[in-house]
Amino acid sequence: MRRFALLLAACAATLAAHGREGYAPVVPGARLAFPADRGSHPMHRIEWWYVTGHLESARGPLGFQVTFFRLRNKEAEANPSRFAPTQLLFAHAALAEPAHGKLRHDQRIARALPGLAQAHEGETNVFIDDWTLRREADRYVARIPGQGFTLDLALAPTQPVLLQGEGGYSRKGPNRAQASRYYSEPHLATTGTVTLGSERLAVRGHAWLDHEWSSEILAGDAVGWDWAGINLDGGGALMAFRLRDRAGGTVWAGGTKREPDGRTRAFREDEVAWLPLRTWKSPRTGVAYPVGMRFTAGGEAWTLEPLIDDQELDSRASTGTLYWEGAVRASGPGGAKGSGYLELTGYGRALAF
Amino acid sequence: MNAALVATLLAGSLAGNRWRSGLAVACIALGVALAGAVHTLHASALDEIDRAARTLGGEADLQARGPRNGFDDAAFIAVAKLPEVAAASPVVELDVVALPPAAESGERAAGGRTTVKLLGIDPFRAARLQPGFLAGASGERAEGTPGYLDTDVAFLTPAAARHLGVGVNGAFALRGPRGDVKLRVGGLLPALEGGGPVVVVDIAHAQFAFARLGLIHRIDLRLAPGASRERAIASIQSALPPGVRLERPDDGASRTAGLTRAYRVNLTALALMALFTGGFLVFSTLALAAARRRQEFALLRALGLTAGALRRFLALEGALLGLAGAAAGTVLGLAASRAMLERFGHDLGAGFFSGTAGTFSPDLLALAAVGLAGVATAGTAAFAVTRAFDRLDVAQALKDRHLDLPAAPGGWSAPAATAVLATLAAFLPPAGEIPVGGYLAIVLALGAAVLAVVPATQVLLSRARAEENPLLVLATAQVRSLPGHLAAMVSGIVVSVALTSAMAIMVFSFRVSLDGWLQGVLGADFFARASPGGDAVVFDERLQSRLAQVPGAARIDPIRYDRLNLAGHSHPLTVMARPVTERLLAGFQVASPALPPKGDAMNAWMSEAAADLFGWKAGDEIELPFAGKPARLRIAGTYRDYARTWGAILVDLEDWRRHTGDRLANDVAIVADRSADAKALEKALARVVGEVPGAELHDAAYIHNRSLEIFDRTFAATYALEAAAVLIALAGVTSSFAALAWSRRREFGVLRHLGLTRREVLRLLAFEGAAAGGVGVALGLAAGAAVSVVLVRVVNRQSFHWGMEIHWPWLALGVLAGAVVLLCALGAAAAGRAAVAREAVDAVKDDA
């Protein structure tokens, strides 16, 4: 679900007020087709491309995330203006360096304008000004010149696409309409440079890409969610999520595990459970996040420990969002290890759906 | 000269001179206050504009600014893509009429509407230059309220919220061409407090709701770090359509400063004239005081005080008067400008700064300079007095208390030479837009008139056959023996009468010329204005044709305006496109109103201001960017335009429409069928015009009267200041007479011993006053006529670029002359009343 609600917070009333009419629905059973489904789906309400990964550099391990959101604003489609905000684009990038102790992050937000900010159809090619994520031949290229850091990465798939849920149909709530189209590309071999200030670091590592799109609003009693995507050592991939209610209980949950040999298991709602182990309280915002987390998926217990505690993203000044999104190390049954990302949202004030 | 002595002398001086000293201080204070207020109002306004530009522009290095009607918004994408550009923000900028909540809910009071600036922005892009555009940044956004993307939501600067009287979630409306645009306050933008009254909406909504699809007015830009500024500017410029120029965000303030310079200089000149009059008063106050205390000073000299010390004392006295005047004037000026700011904003009565909020920010340097000018004026006057004491014969002075004031030497050579210099100065070219030569000529003309006082009096006296009338004999003997006293008093009258009559002549000439111009220009019966008080609303073609189809309308003339920002010129150029006919050209006072043949280039007529400011000549072929496309124009002639000071160009509407494709109209002039029933026609027209909210329909007479009304209001401040200056000068003259009469009271006592009645003595004084007033008025009117010619032909032409004919306000001048002579006579008699009120017996004994 990721930062679905980030945008909802930015554009809340627009969406809330105008319901689902006119947006392309998500229906079970439809097959995903590539490369077309790697591109944008502008008729759906919301869509994101989400890259997280772990890198090795001369300065030690680094965690990074690059996200592009697209949001359709049907209300504006009546306005023939070139600037009519019919499609909004939002990008977020963050870099975690244990030695630095806290997150470097930056964001871009723009209405789609040809040549300046667009999410193309047909193939992954999404950009806001000089921030880009696109597919070039057999790999993805991400170029993110942010404030204080620049990411310049090539991400090459080493495995087939992982279709989440039921062949790419991923339920998000008790109502079957509450669902998304969702696929992942785990174990992307990542190379490139990370520039920190004036220091250019050659980096190498692996990443995880999520591409998800939907038109449906979440269950009304959800206030936030927890999500993790882990590249397991040895080639496996593990994804788990849950939606939380106000009391901290689970509204809906799910996940997928793919073994290195390609066997894939999708977890039912009742097969995933989350248990906070350790909280970290932000000295800036006073919000406590369960940065040390345990979850069980299909009977296997996994423990997540963050690369650094302070991976809080405070974008209240620009988009009104506040959450924790961090690089984590995972350890599981039988000494299984992995690295990936944990997302914790809705721990501050409840996000408006 | 020690402090105790100075204090003693000053006490003596002030005790005997309180009334006159007060007047002198008042006059200097008036001049200082006026100049100070003008500068304070102006500095505050410029500061406001500058601050608003900087606040709204945020971190923008450059702004691309197009014509008033906007430019193609595709240019934004081309510019934003350039690698030299780090951030670019497109802006739609309109002056709109806002309807506050009360008016919106049905109670449409005319007074309730107010003009605000509407900014249509892309908040995401604008925030990269000015984060303050995002309301949430300052925590002022109400919880749960929508953002910019909701079409009914606007964000307001605190000033706009105050102007409109709305708070967060409050409703208001803006007048748009498609009807009133209803908006809700989504939040306040406290970080933009300095931006003035601004309503901010999403750019797409602004384009759509205000019928500006495809158009923007501005692009704010920040250059990429490391980009060469020159190269960046060149590549940005090449991505912009013709007619869009790059400037710094703060160029707006300096451009405004340039536009208002002439107006400011003229008001300052008026203030300096008041100071000048004040200087005369200080001079005659000190001189009379010194004359009165001549024996005292002679005694001090006899007791060993040096001439230099005495001079220093007098200079000190003058400086103290100046200082008091400057201090009082500065306080008065600040208070007045503050009050005016609170009441009227920065308008200065001329509409330069309408729409800016009144923030008070005095220019301390200018105030200090003005204050110093006040002190210097008084000091100069004091210095002139001290010259008399260089010649003080101590022994003689101890014996005889009769001392004249220093006066210009008699003879006509000095005034004649000064008059010649004045004439020459009037032909000097202006410096910038400041008619330096004109002002120099005015000062010299006044100087010539003042210098002519003594010789003119001598001529009059030599002609006076007054041998048998005892009062006349005494009066002429008195003035003949004291030419300096006379000159000082008469000079004050000359200067104030000259300035007053000159202003009266100029204003009258302007008014008569304007009246005549309006008659010619208003060649239609009715005028419809789409957007009085703003520029957001226009008449589309459908409405224009509906107006044309109203029964009884013989013809309609749609009028379209645009304002171009031409590179290399600080003045905007107004384009007026309307059907051009010989009749119209004659109305606009084009020298040869015959229509020239149509050629490759559009025929265009330039206003006098355009000729002055852009240096074009009739016959020139020029190229102007009309709606983003270069248009070739041939200047067919010059027309007169009192309505647009900064240069305008008139083209035929058909040419404009063919070139630009723009078929909108700001105004429509409607000529009635000769047989039409005017009342019925007006009603029918009003019904059509009424479909455009806020649009107004007026008949020609209304426009005519309204224009003259505005004219009179603009000059009301001038009239009031002039009246104040004249009254103070007359009070000064009266007080001069009073002082003189007081010093002559023993003489009056003797005359009463010799059998003159009190009434006869007063009649004698009244006659003297009338004689002085008469001489002053005659010379003043002569000088005033000369000054008015300079004002009309040189100052106005060079600073306002208006041509006009001189018209003489005979009646007003006659009343002025009569009033001044009468007031002088009455003033002198009134002043003498105190001197003869005392018993003649005591007067002859009085040794003082």
Add this chain to the structure above:
Amino acid sequence: MLAVRGLAKRWPGGAILFENLDIEVAAGELVAIVGESGAGKSTLLNALAGLDRADSGSIVIAGTPVDALDEDALARWRRAHVGFVFQQFHLLPYLTVGENVALPLLLNGVPSAARAVRASELLARVGLAGREDRKPGSLSGGEMQRVAIARAVAHKPRLVLADEPTGNLDEASAAEALALLRDAVKGEGAAGLLVTHSEAAAAVADRVLRLAGRRLARA
């Protein structure tokens, strides 16, 4: 020529300054009134000139009851019939010596030619022939008083009043001025009244009266 009966004047507070004064002066007669400072000499003189009103009594000059006239009539009467000599001369500084002498004639409407002739004649009589066009400021004190005396009789007044005319003069000038005053009074046939505190000055008069203890008495 001058007949004063029962004249009385009080201080503003009510105290009596003088009372029951009777004075007779014939045409061509010069009478001196002496007394201490503050005795009321000047007040008496002013009352006689009509510049001040007495509290009771009558003043008849050449048959005219002066005290019955209103202020304007008094001024006109004074213009025609009274000449003044002051302690401080009081010549008008902006008039020439000749114009000063002719001033009463001017006020009485005498044509300028006649005025000039009369002024010259009088100036010659006081020993200032040829000084007509000088300004008073250029004269000595004695000369100025001589001009003042000429002015006092220029219009052939019935009454010539002199108030301490020698107060500002040295002994020689004073004597000269007094002689001229006496001659002028006699020559013009006026009634002359000289007020002085100086016994020496009073000596020039035909008669001397002393104002003391509110009463006038022959000295």
